[in-house]
Amino acid sequence: MTTTTALVTGANKGLGQETVRRLAILGWKVFLTARDTSRGTKAAAELAATGLDVEFIALDVTSDDSVRAAADTVGERIRHLDVLVNNAGIGEGPIAPPDASAADLRKVFEVNVLGPVRVTHAFLPLLQAAEQPRIVMVSSGMGSFAVTEDPRFSGMVAPSLGYPAAKAALNMITMQYARALDGIRINAVDPGFTATDLTNHAGFQSVSEGTDAIVKLACIDAEGPTGGFFDRNGSVRW
Template identity: 40%
Template sequence: MKHVLITGANKGIGFEVAKQMAQLGYYVYLGCRDEQNGAAAINKLKSEGLSNIEFLKIDVSDLHSVQQAAASIASLDILINNAGISGKQPQNISACDIEEIKRIFNTNYFGVIQTTQAFLPLLKKAALPVIVNVSSELGSLAMQTSKDRFGNWDNYHAYGATKTALNTFTINLSQELRNFKINSVTPGYTATDLNNFAGFKTAAQGAEPIVRLATIGEDGPTGQFSRQEGELPW
């Protein structure tokens, strides 16, 4: 049985990814920084007949927490870096508080890097190690500069910048670790507390492209940015 860790998995898209991966027969480490919220998520999944799940306490913005989490498990095949925060809005970059920008980057970018680095020794032992970085269309420079871009992007300048940086991390890591499958994927505009449930996709629908990229085989892509409908421009 392959083992998968999903960070920020106690609610929203992360929870649905955990559920779908468990339903597919993977052993799921449900990553969450709050033990009470994590236990509630585990109990909900177990009430639906899923027993191949385990709570893993991890705060991706806290290096000590990340290191403790990595030391507590013995095997990992798939890492899904899902944990993220949207930050306070609006985020017009000309006026956004610098401390708020740093706070968002600390979770969405630096948190992903230190989590990935901590779990790389375990992933390198896997037959086919996979890393999925949950990104956003807001991180696409091509879409940011498109005349057809959607929504009020000014509200999410800082958040979008963290996802652009995350996409660069995906590119760099995939070029360095050639025997891995490493991709960025966006769930699309999904109704979660990240956007005050304004999205038009359900959390289950948003989870689908993430699960697809997490379960690819030897012939699957690496170093790509994609969504449910296919590949996206960086």
């Protein structure tokens, strides 16, 4: 039986590391990638020490050279990639919209928007070599117009420009990839308000709960959805 393979970006901690752990528990070979080599190596070693098939690959989603090198390295290890999880992302800090500069937004977009495009482009040949390839874009409810306008969530998160706009852009990118990439199931997920470094551990969900939608969409078959937006409870309105 052929081993299912996956690669997760930004996976040295939080949602990324938990995603790697849960996918590896399924018996998959998972590449844990991170920009910080020491932290990534440590995270992968801790998981591998429990008997999981996890390997660290250095990957900085903001660097064309780093992403290409990672794709070449993975291509030397395996013939195809079944699942790509574009998880790497950053916040923008407590910057109110009137105070946000173009430079502030550029930093967030470089990681949260251009990063997934850069990684997807580089790994597309390996994905297309798989029988049932899947791509999961880790987005956010903050990138949903419907969620942002919902009075139930009013006041939960202070207004900001970069992060919500970047996730909204990622949602549209997901839809356009889904329209163009026949044979690849590609979806965006909202992990929910999860206790991670990104939320200063203020979230009310555990990292396990936060990865429920990621893992579910990573495991769909050829009849699964594509071009959708989901959380752990089901579909999310754009």
